[in-house]
Amino acid sequence: MASTNIESHERNRASWNHAIVAHNSHKVDQHLFFKNKGSTLFREEMDLLGNLAGLSVCHLQCNCGQDTLSLVTTLGAENPVGIDISDTAVDFATQLAKDSGIDATFIRSDIFEYFNTAEPxxxxxxxxxxxxxxxxxxxxxxxAGVSKILKPGGRYCLVEFHPVGYIFNPDMVHEYPYSSAGEPIHSEDGVGDYVALSSTEDREVMPNLTYAEGIKDFKNSNPSTEFCWGLADVIxxxxxxGLQLSHFKEYPYSNFYxxxxxMTPEKVKxxxxxxxxxxxxxxxxSICVKKPLLA
Structure with a gap:
């Protein structure tokens, strides 16, 4: 089994705890947005996931829970479980679910610690x-952790930014490897305020979710560590x-980010x-893999 760098995860935990305050400072009345059946999901993940009514659902690295709650408002999930390493994110998600009147369970854990202790x-x-x-x-x-927590016949669905897109810095200069093969890439700048950087002139985060100026010129005092994973690494x-690939697709655009x-913005529904x-x-x-049924 490949080793993990828990020290890097803890460094990222501190960086995310700081950044999340800035991210949510730009989003107005999120509880009302979800009470009114709002959703932060895009068409790509909705089509991939489909109807979730009656299914047990886990959202890994759920951040502040907005997408987790959208699994309920949009796709019919019932009390989905969200996992995230950030204390600030899980506290925010738990309160947001309560204020929105939506059943969802949020667990604060390093992803690998969760896999180690979770029931299969x-x-x-x-x-x-x-x-x-x-x-x-x-x-x-x-x-291996994904396979462990899936039921036989269950599926893992991922919509992710492409490793080709990650090789360039914001100025479109080739700076990063396509795959770092598990080698860490350190940043003293930490997790940035991508919500502010991705704002548009109409001042909406999503339809019916208002953008606010919030925290300006955010600087993260906590460094972060990332890893570049190519498609071959992931698939x-x-x-x-033992997971079986059932779907793979690439897209020439970036949702929200x-x-x-x-780049230029394009409005979609x-x-x-x-x-x-x-x-x-x-x-x-996007990919979807399935856990084989027991023989």
Missing amino acids: DQFDVVFASYGALNWLSSMQKYA GSMAET KIYKC EGVRWCFDGPMLPLMY
């Missing part, structure tokens, strides 16, 4: 999305643990996606 064969669907995998120090251990690790300074004006690049991808 729990969930019909496990979900992760948008900037989740780059915080993981071992893709092999992650895939190969899933295959090695403005990866590069030169679910919000804003960002497009690159140069040659077509894959900027997101």
